[in-house]
């Protein structure tokens with residue numbers, strides 16, 4: 848984990864938990880309460896490589912039906928070109 852933000856150079860990074868969206872081929876896995884460090888200034892989030900490896904491994908297990916996820920959600924999908932125009 849970095850001591851300073853690679854984007855803005857701010858050195859105040861706060862430990863937090865966040866929702867992580869992992870993409871693998873065309874499949875997505877949402878993981879809740881993932882530990883990270885968040886930049887107090889720009890909001891950039893940093894994850895430990897061990898945390899990311901666990902998520903990747905879990906996603907692989909779910910994709911190959913070796914593991915059942917906690918739950919499924921329905922997700923709305925939009926193409927930017929099809930967005931309703933704002934008044």
Ligand SMILES: [Zn+2]
Nearest residue numbers: 852855886889
């Ligand atoms: Zn930053």
